[in-house]
Amino acid sequence: MTDTTLDRRFDARAWMTDKFFLGMPLGAYLRSLLTPGNALVALILVPGIPAVIYRFVYGIGAVSNLTQANPWGIWIGLDVMSGVALAAGGFTLASAVYIFGLKEYHPVVRPAVLTGFLGYLFVVIGLTADLGRPWKLPVPMVYSYGTGSVMFEVGWCVALYLMVLALEFSPAAFEWLGLKKAREWAIRLTLGLTILGLCLSTLHQSSLGALFLMMPHRVHPLWYSGFVPVFFFVSAIAAGLTMVIVESALSHRAFVSRVDPHSHEKLDTLTLGLARAAAIVLFAYFFLKLQGLVDGGRFDLLNTPYGYWFLFEVLGFILAPSLLFGVAVRRSNATLARWVAGWTVLGIVVNRLNLSVIAFNWNAPERYVPSFLEILISATIITIGVMTFRWIVNRMPVLRDDPAYPQAH
């Protein structure tokens, strides 16, 4: 990377080429975008972006299957509930490295923090599609505090944590822009930000579960429990760990040119370490779920269709991956760990959807099934999120150190 700041004359064109077009002339850069992956992106965004515009012009009813009886759907269950859980890698890894001193995981902190930051950013963007009056978001932030509301706590924590994540990621952006002073300041904040991030994450990850505490009349008794906030927090840690395994595996395939060539074998070791942690967390989560089942005392409901689905979640998505992670660690099989991680991520999405959509309003006569446009709008937001991740990774020092800052972050 040429250090343009050393030049007396600032060459805007060279700077643009270097920073934005990956060092290529504009024409070559645009041609480089014609890939099969981008064709898929276009396939989603070409109908997706008009669908988002349509939703804001004609209202939620015009695009969704949401009704008076089912006011919450996949925009809450997938975009918000699952999105926040899957973005937990940022606080999990930052805490492991900067607080608990597990320095060997340093190479995966930056991608985890970036995943967290973009995860939360797109949760908030997705939320604006779900909110009837998103321009009123400043109301609870500025002058009308609903302090008795769990949603108030979630809103504040998410807003603050989004800022924390932006600051945690800022050193990478400053390195990219060559702003050494700003980077030094941002690095100094690391420990404080990590502690604040862990506090805020403890609160809002669990509070997303606490939203359901007030709804024993809606959530199926097998999923309803006073322990839901604890389930959400513990499973968020599992989601964070397994998302880092999945995300690093995908990144090492997709961004070969951006990855430190020596890091492939190292990544296997890190993957197995994360798998070991995930095995323990998932086993604890499994035991907590058992405790919830005993506490609820509704064993009679296990022998019903919802009961089978509950058992499938607890055994198939929690106990099984916990044991399989153990097998992967014993056999040093990183590939197995990666597949199990993917399965666990899916399981946590299923859990969030169970609480907010599938086992929600389970006894109501009217069932909710998302409309095509609801799914398309969710897919559009997720796609733009993934593209933003790719855009940043291709430009900023995320997957490997910037040569100008050796062993920096």
Added chain:
Amino acid sequence: MELSRRTFFKFAGAAGAAGLAGRPAAAEASAHAPVNTPSVLVDTTRCVGCRGCEAACAEANHLPGPEKPGEETVFESRRKTDVHTYTVVNRATGAKTPEPRFVNTQCMHCLDPACASACLAKALEKTPAGPVVYHPERCLGCRYCMVACQFDVPKFEFEKAAPYIQKCSFCAERQAQGLDPACASVCPTGALTFGRRADLLEEARTRIYQNPGKYVRHVYGETEAGGTNWLYITDVPFEQLGFRTDLGPTSPPELTRTALAAVPLVLTLWPPLLMGLYTFAKRREEASKSGAKEAHHD
């Protein structure tokens, strides 16, 4: 519609100012559920299904008139309140009484309402005067109130690009002027009695005791969901009237109180604990480094 909204704003402003002035009193009122606020007792044995309350409600709230006015066919399916309908009268299904039984449904005006506790912007509020009112200018449209309400009362304008929640306000504006709620003021048979909650509870029990075998021995709303300002007595099982009978006596906000209590705990305990762990991890690292150096020297 426009007129009603403007006057509503005026009321909302007045309620807000009152809330500011009497904050400690208001806080106390919601913590120890106000017991003697204005309430309505519904005696379904007196209701003839004339739907005069529906018409009065529509008029008072500047809503389009009731569906199929004066037509018996309206009772063929169980209707729900909607963004344009704050109260509906339904016919009991499977009632074995000689005359059909009817019941009206609207906001129950809970003593400690789930919707108000769910709202992150205080757009829904239990006023010290009793009614649960909506401040549209604060609403984000998150619809947590709708899922939190056990009675499925708040309704959302899904068809609008700038939607609001709509629900019965217990005619808070009329009550502030010393008038009865529109529905109760027109009821020709005395099925709806407007009064103070403690008095109405006494009245309800008196009717049950003085007519042995007539009524179901339960006042719906006395304890349901922590108690409501709308109370019901009837001579048919409450299920047949469409009531949920699985609601316990716990007020819904009570269920989240422990979770909210964790906030100050986490914010005060986590940072010192984590700083301690950080120091511990750092020392261990330094010790292992100097240990390695010594080993090297030997």
